Amino acid sequence: MTSRNTAPRPLSTTTAVLAVAGLTGLAGLTACGGADAGSGKAEVVASFYPVAWLAREIGGADTAVHTLTKPGAEPHDLELTPRQIADVGKADFAVYVKGVQPAVDEAVAKHAKDKSLDAASVVKTLPPPAGGEEEEEHEGDHGHAEVGYDPHVWLDPNRMAVIATALGDRLAKADSAHASAYKERAKAVAAKLGALDRQFRDGLKNCKHTSIVTAHAAFGYLSERYGLRQVSIAGVDPTNEPSPKRLAELTGQIKSAGATTVFTETLVSPKIGQTLAREAGVRTAVLDPVEGVADGSSDDYMTIMQKNLRTLRPALECS
Structure with missing residues (x-):
């Protein structure tokens, strides 16, 4: 894990989060x-x-x-x-x-x-x-x-x-x-x-599997914190579609890792993940990157993350 020390750059819509400073009362x-x-x-x-x-x-x-x-x-x-x-x-x-x-x-x-x-x-x-x-x-x-x-x-x-x-x-x-x-x-x-x-630490402490196959590379911090390995279909941007070659590579990785699940998302079409799951002979489930909540939803950051934990435990066969 490394500290960031880079020059300012343009921001994309996925990660805008917290800006606060320079106030005078x-x-x-x-x-x-x-x-x-x-x-x-x-x-x-x-x-x-x-x-x-x-x-x-x-x-x-x-x-x-x-x-x-x-x-x-x-x-x-x-x-x-x-x-x-x-x-x-x-x-x-x-x-x-x-x-x-x-x-x-x-x-x-x-x-x-x-x-x-x-x-x-x-x-x-x-x-x-x-x-x-x-x-x-x-x-x-x-x-x-x-x-x-x-x-x-x-x-x-x-x-x-x-x-x-x-x-x-x-x-x-x-x-x-x-x-x-x-x-x-x-x-x-x-x-x-x-x-x-x-x-999360207690729930993911004793698991048979540690690889999570995700729709895009959003779960690096969660994986690093709790000893998991992220295998992503797309990179940081979920709109980038993988080539047939990449899908074939992912199918092989799923089988070699013994993964049971391909995780799709709430705000991105699940079609590619569903296709990959069929090719690999595994199931799908939703793992939410908490990037947005639908209008009128009773969920918030805490409840969504708790749902993610409940989704991960059976997929990783945790005891």
């Missing part, structure tokens, strides 16, 4: 025009669901959180409207994960550089996942390779706890009138995430 926030002068709430713009969840949990009643990616939409495909770009500039906080959504990366760099927090900047990052030939062919399409690390940091509850603490500290410094509330909420969120981490 609630009075200053209201004066800049981003906060609601009537309610006194600080305006927070979040790139996509995982950071939006974290910002709402920690910001509580003291913030108004707006998400750039529509509910249920695939974040990697995000294109910002002129109004959304303006909203990034007007907001008091910008929350994102650099390396997921190039459009968000660019908007933050141009309009919110001094009042943003990149969630990936406060945790140790992993190298970008090794892609198959389809990843090489499409390299640069969405800018993922340029960032120099895997941006899916939110899929490790332990790292999410670190991000939660960092966000609470930033908000407390920015808005001293509500400092204790931000810190208390951040502490509570970090504790919940710590408990989730323990559930």
Whole structure:
């Protein structure tokens, strides 16, 4: 595991998560025009669901959180409207994960550089996942390779706890009138995430298999944290389709690893995964990368991750 130390790059829609910084107190926030002068709430713009969840949990009643990616939409495909770009500039906080959504990366760099927090900047990052030939062919399409690390940091509850603490500290410094509330909420969120981490460690401790075959390379942090090995159909970008040669290679890897399941996703078509599973003679199941939640869903980050654990245990034949 290596720490990231790279030059800024454009962001893709899959990983926008946490940007928060450079604030000067609630009075200053209201004066800049981003906060609601009537309610006194600080305006927070979040790139996509995982950071939006974290910002709402920690910001509580003291913030108004707006998400750039529509509910249920695939974040990697995000294109910002002129109004959304303006909203990034007007907001008091910008929350994102650099390396997921190039459009968000660019908007933050141009309009919110001094009042943003990149969630990936406060945790140790992993190298970008090794892609198959389809990843090489499409390299640069969405800018993922340029960032120099895997941006899916939110899929490790332990790292999410670190991000939660960092966000609470930033908000407390920015808005001293509500400092204790931000810190208390951040502490509570970090504790919940710590408990989730323990559930995963205990649940995946004794498993017959350790390879997980995923729709795209989103689960590197989860795999690294809990001693698993990720085998991905697509690379970091789930829209890149594998060639017949790559599918044949994956079929062989599934059989040699004794894997029982090909994991599909909620926001991406399952057809390729289903085809691969048929070729390899295994079943499919949904493993959610928590990149978006449909409108009206009662699920949140915590419940989705708990469902993921319940899905992984039988697939890996854990005792």
